[in-house]
Amino acid sequence: xxxxxxxxxxxxxxxxxxxxxxxxxxxxxxxxxxxxxxxxxxxxxxxxxxxxxxxxxxxxxxxxxxxxxxxxxxxxxxxxxxxxxxxxxxxxxxxxxxxxxxxxxxxxxxxxxxxxxxxxxxxxxxxxxxxxxxxxxxxxxxxxxxxxxxxxxxxxxxxxxxxxxxxxxxxxxxxxxxxxxxxxxxxxxxxxxxxxxxxxxxxxxxxxxxxxxxxxxxxxxxxxxxxxxxxxxxxxxxxxxxxxxxxxxxxxxxxxxxxxxxxxxxxxxxxxxxxxxxxxxxxxxxxxxxxxxxxxxxxxxxxxxxxxxxxxxxxxxxxxxxxxxxxxxxxxxxxxxxxxxxxxx
Amino acid sequence: xxxxxxxxxxxxxxxxxxxxxxxxxxxxxxxxxxxxxxxxxxxxxxxxxxxxxxxxxxxxxxxxxxxxxxxxxxxxxxxxxxxxxxxxxxxxxxxxxxxxxxxxxxxxxxxxxxxxxxxxxxxxxxxxxxxxxxxxxxxxxxxxxxxxxxxxxxxxxxxxxxxxxxxxxxxxxxxxxxxxxxxxxxxxxxxxxxxxxxxxxxxxxxxxxxxxxxxxxxxxxxxxxxxxxxxxxxxxxxxxxxxxxxxxxxxxxxxxxxxxxxxxxxxxxxxxxxxxxxxxxxxxxxxxxxxxxxxxxxxxxxxxxxxxxxxxxxxxxxxxxxxxxxxxxxxxxxxxxxxxxxxxxxxxxxxxxxxxxxxxxxxxxxxxxxxxxxxxxxxxxxxxxxxxxxxxxxxxxxxxxxxxxxxxxxxxx
Numbered sequence: 001x002x003x004x005x006x007x008x009x010x011x012x013x014x015x016x017x018x019x020x021x022x023x024x025x026x027x028x029x030x031x032x033x034x035x036x037x038x039x040x041x042x043x044x045x046x047x048x049x050x051x052x053x054x055x056x057x058x059x060x061x062x063x064x065x066x067x068x069x070x071x072x073x074x075x076x077x078x079x080x081x082x083x084x085x086x087x088x089x090x091x092x093x094x095x096x097x098x099x100x101x102x103x104x105x106x107x108x109x110x111x112x113x114x115x116x117x118x119x120x121x122x123x124x125x126x127x128x129x130x131x132x133x134x135x136x137x138x139x140x141x142x143x144x145x146x147x148x149x150x151x152x153x154x155x156x157x158x159x160x161x162x163x164x165x166x167x168x169x170x171x172x173x174x175x176x177x178x179x180x181x182x183x184x185x186x187x188x189x190x191x192x193x194x195x196x197x198x199x200x201x202x203x204x205x206x207x208x209x210x211x212x213x214x215x216x217x218x219x220x221x222x223x224x225x226x227x228x229x230x231x232x233x234x235x236x237x238x239x240x241x242x243x244x245x246x247x248x249x250x251x252x253x254x255x256x257x258x259x260x261x262x263x264x265x266x267x268x269x270x271x272x273x274x275x276x277x278x279x280x281x282x283x284x285x286x287x288x289x290x291x292x293x294x295x296x297x298x299x300x301x302x303x304x305x306x307x308x309x310x311x312x313x314x315x316x317x318x319x320x321x322x323x324x325x326x327x328x329x330x331x332x333x334x335x336x337x338x339x340x341x342x343x344x345x
Numbered sequence: 346x347x348x349x350x351x352x353x354x355x356x357x358x359x360x361x362x363x364x365x366x367x368x369x370x371x372x373x374x375x376x377x378x379x380x381x382x383x384x385x386x387x388x389x390x391x392x393x394x395x396x397x398x399x400x401x402x403x404x405x406x407x408x409x410x411x412x413x414x415x416x417x418x419x420x421x422x423x424x425x426x427x428x429x430x431x432x433x434x435x436x437x438x439x440x441x442x443x444x445x446x447x448x449x450x451x452x453x454x455x456x457x458x459x460x461x462x463x464x465x466x467x468x469x470x471x472x473x474x475x476x477x478x479x480x481x482x483x484x485x486x487x488x489x490x491x492x493x494x495x496x497x498x499x500x501x502x503x504x505x506x507x508x509x510x511x512x513x514x515x516x517x518x519x520x521x522x523x524x525x526x527x528x529x530x531x532x533x534x535x536x537x538x539x540x541x542x543x544x545x546x547x548x549x550x551x552x553x554x555x556x557x558x559x560x561x562x563x564x565x566x567x568x569x570x571x572x573x574x575x576x577x578x579x580x581x582x583x584x585x586x587x588x589x590x591x592x593x594x595x596x597x598x599x600x601x602x603x604x605x606x607x608x609x610x611x612x613x614x615x616x617x618x619x620x621x622x623x624x625x626x627x628x629x630x631x632x633x634x635x636x637x638x639x640x641x642x643x644x645x646x647x648x649x650x651x652x653x654x655x656x657x658x659x660x661x662x663x664x665x666x667x668x669x670x671x672x673x674x675x676x677x678x679x680x681x682x683x684x685x686x687x688x689x690x691x692x693x694x695x696x697x698x699x700x701x702x703x704x705x706x707x708x709x710x711x712x713x714x715x716x717x718x719x720x721x722x723x724x725x726x727x728x729x730x731x732x733x734x735x736x737x738x739x740x741x742x743x744x745x746x747x748x749x750x751x752x753x754x755x756x757x758x
Contacts, residue, residue, distance in 0.1 A: 037664035057667060064694050065663040069625075181519065184499075184717045186680065193623035200625025200662055203693055268624060319626055319659045 021299045028306040032070045072199040075214045077305025079259040081297040082221045084274030089228045097275035098260035101165035102144045104269035105172040110140020115191045116179040141261035152249045196321035197268035217258035225290045272330025277301045279337040395467045397451030406449040411587040416575040426452035435561045436542040464558045467585040474538035480727045481580035493517045499718030568655045570729035600730035608644035611741045617645045618669035619677045622662040643736035675700035684757040711754035721752045
């Protein structure tokens, strides 16, 4: 990773880029409110917002489907991207992302148990819907993250922690496979659908919880900017500057549990956004300074998430899985940022 | 043989001892099963009935023939001493067809077929790798020919399960991961399976490699209920049971059409939505699908009848909400919803569905065992007339006052 705290661009340029990102975010947010099974025109949209629209069907579509989905995409995109940035800086590894410490595998295990194992234990009556999935994902993510957090207290080296997270991911993945193996096709389908990821499953009632948790996580992330910046110089230098590495690690692990854990619980494991967006921002701003990158990743992440959700609706009348779209956008971005310096030299 | 007999006596002795000590009942049953397996399987392989002793080249060995009327997935062609069965579309988008030459045992093989395409009939022992094929054997009275199957515990009918255990039918695995060694040991005359087009998970390539005789049954590709039921004939031709299959299928068609004719007299056609959303994606059965055909025949108006596809389409919940919330009936909802109140718990937006408000919601899960095995997908496949009667009872109760719901049940209020 290139370490360059001093921005290569002039301050005015930075503001300009921010402005451009803001405008594009607004545009894609509006697009996501307009586009769907029916196109709601902007004048109609305004009428609906002020409760002036005679078309109650469209109003319900707007309030109960489009708006929650757009907000979910904005918050989740921001959360994943910020946690990706934190991980990349903490581990000084460009391939790190929000899920490398096994958070998504933990959540997957929780969901797999909720969806698949209930069958083995016999029918549990009633209420076994998305609610139980949500709770199970939270418990699973919290469980795996607490293991990592405890480990981070004792492990000296960040790389060891990374390997620990990866290995836990493998183990948990195998347990999920075993559960899948013994499940009926309908249950497997339910589980697979969850792994495809989606912003559309969040209802108005759950939105406050999702948004407030992520907001808390983002505030914490902003508070971590300073020590994170010292990490850019390497662990040794950071230590000499007074950063308490193990405390920072624990803090970031908890922070990521909040951010990525919440997203995974509500929307499923959404791939690649967390890895790709920090790279994209570094390329846009030609800087590694977290003071610039953190707000940038929030905006760009939200933007990309909305665009990805729009793309899932591209084929007329049907849907694409969100995870495929984010990977298809994310992978080329990573490749591009990796190849770019090589071209220059 | 003597050794086996001695073993059996030993086992029985052991059993008595175990019983007297009031051992776990399951363990005893398991041992009984094992003991029975040891004696029943081997002798079948020794005898061969139905073989021709003296071949006459101009004799028609299949005087009773089956004709395929409703199914589009397979065809049968009769020759003097063999019949050719072709599976036209073994799976979605399949480029290849499967052809099997069913040769009367004791007569010469026809030319132009590979060895693995030639199957001697009548088949004496069969293994099935899908529970749906069990219904065929049951309808044809051929349960005693079954030596192995997958997911035995998913068989809904507990009496049938007991009988299968008694017959020493072996459980050889789950879905497409099965115990090939066990199958090789049993080496049945025929294994019926299904294909999905994925060579990594499909069972037939591996079975063919092991030189076992495999037939692909593609009934699930059939988009009409009667077409799917007609695959009964597909199974029957391997056993030279055309006569029985023709009779059974004619009965099914007559009963189905009778119910459909009753449904035609209905004055109204209530609207129907099917399925539910998972994480915002609603897999809606296509307008030309199996489910849609049933709804049409039952005198209902499927809200996605204008859709041209035979499979199902992933739609956004929003799309379904716009069109589907006005539906009079809501069918095939999530199996997790036991009562009406469970539905808004999983998503409050379901409250806006008219069918939820009026409570007209039905599921085909009236007959499901504790392992999740659903009879709708087992015996329901060969009883389309009963399924249709259920649906007519749901949509037009006044037309079928006598009928009691069999496969379907209402979601409890």
